[in-house]
Amino acid sequence: MSLATGLNNVGVIAQAADKSTDTVAFQIMYTTTPVPGLTYEVPSLPATGKIEAFNKTVSLTYPKGNVFIDASGRITDCPIAFTVCDPPGDLPDSYHYLVSQVIKISVSQGVYLLQPGQLTLSFNENVSSSVSNQLAIWYSPDNVWNDNDNYILGGRTDASKKTITAPFQFSGNSEGYYAVFLADRVFADFTDQSEAAWAYSSVMPMWAKGLAEPLPLNRGDYKFGAGDDINRLEFTTILVKGLGLPLENVPSVFRDVYGAPKFIDNAYFGTDYSLQAGGLLYDQEHTPAQYVATALRYGIIAGYPDGTFQPQKNLTRQEAAVILARAANLKLINDGDKAKSSLQKIFTDAEDIQPWAAPSILAAYRAKLIAGLPVEDKTIRFAPNETLTRAQAITMIYRLLEKQKKI
Structure with a gap:
């Protein structure tokens, strides 16, 4: 039998061998309202x-x-x-x-x-x-x-x-x-007087969903660390975690990325992420090696010829654009010089962009995943060789995740 929502009167008839019967009546309250214990x-x-x-x-x-x-x-x-x-x-x-x-x-x-x-x-x-x-x-x-x-x-x-x-x-x-x-909280980095205030609407969702954390040494000042440089490991970690890629279960791929949990080596994110310091963790169960190996498997990042990943190395803006274009699976122009020619119509410093990065920068810009830096005369520059800040990096990844409907 099926029960209707609300009070149900149920009768059970039992028949003995001598054909005599007995009826037991009881009530069942069936509810779909989510109350504790249901x-x-x-x-x-x-x-x-x-x-x-x-x-x-x-x-x-x-x-x-x-x-x-x-x-x-x-x-x-x-x-x-x-x-x-x-x-x-x-x-x-x-x-x-x-x-x-x-x-x-x-x-x-x-x-x-x-x-x-x-x-x-x-x-x-x-x-x-x-x-x-x-x-x-x-x-x-x-x-x-x-x-x-x-x-x-x-x-x-x-x-x-x-x-x-x-x-x-x-x-x-x-x-x-x-x-x-x-x-919900207030970070001093995102007040009207802060240079990182523009990134508030991107960083807050990424923090709320556990994809980006404030730097522990800034936490006492209620700062996020938005203006700090981001290194290769943190950028890779946020990207892989945000994309929801299944993690590789490997001890290590590069000789300078260890299989230990992130909070054991305080150098990974440029600050102390130990539990003793009260640092929040991106993930307590998985290791840096797993995030890096996963990004490598999916063709998002690459290491260096000497067998290192250089996890602590800060990313430049053009390096980040290449990684982002790979993660977004963007279609690239094969001719770097042609891409650079198109970029000269957009950025005042396009001459500084390396040919190997130009196709990715152009594709990421057209996909609205990256933007230039404003100049006083209302033009924009890309600043390809400048280091990427955490606010810029998190905003780029947020735009990608939004585009892919993952956030």
Whole structure:
């Protein structure tokens, strides 16, 4: 039998061997309203590619015909349960606000989707649309949100539907907790008097979704570090993480990129990212070597002839344009001189652009992923050999992710 929403009167008739009967009547309250304690369970992974729960406030989608696999890679199956949990007592910090129900998703231990899916959660309808791009789905293994084992999944917000959708894969644990948080704080870098104020609308969403972090040494001054130079490793990390590329599980590819977690070597981001210093981490489980190897595999970056990656080396603006054009899979002009000729009509310093970078700069400029630097006479220059600031880098990547509808 199927239950209607609300109170259902159910009668069960039992018949004995002597044909005598007895009737038991009881009531079942069936509700789709997501109140704490409510659980929705499906016996196995539907082949339709979609599971909806609690009046569509929770939705899990994945490729049709997808299957579960265990830790050995063998096909398996198990029920999937969605449970609405009580709100946590402690939140991550004073800059993150819970704006949704906490949803526990449970499967058998060690189970994964063969092909990852997407999780969509509804958030509070009273959240202002003006900050919708500062929302992110968070994952917690234990429903404790103010410790160091949580992970920001990010997501793309639909402000009209009041939902946010993020890439999803089961964690390998038997259960995980998911919720939507609004991130909001004031960084001194983005006041009206700051040179980096122009980057506020790009940097804030990237910070809120866990793709870019303020530099720890600036945190006491409530600064983001927007004007600091960005190095090759941090740019690669933000880019790979934002694109959602599956990480390579390798110890190391270059001899100067170690397999240790990022917070062990304080030189990677040009400052101290250790837990002891209270530094927030891009990712607690994965290593610099994995991010670099992943970018290498997908043809986004390359190393140097001597077998190094030079992770601490600051990026120039023309180097960043080449990496960005690769990540965006932009179509390039094969003739560097021809591209440079086109750039001379745009930038006053096009002569300083190297031929190997000119096609990428032109393509990225036409795709509106990069822009020039204004000059007093209302012309623009590209400044190809100047180092890239964190504000410029994060803005470039934000534009790419927006273009690809990943943020």
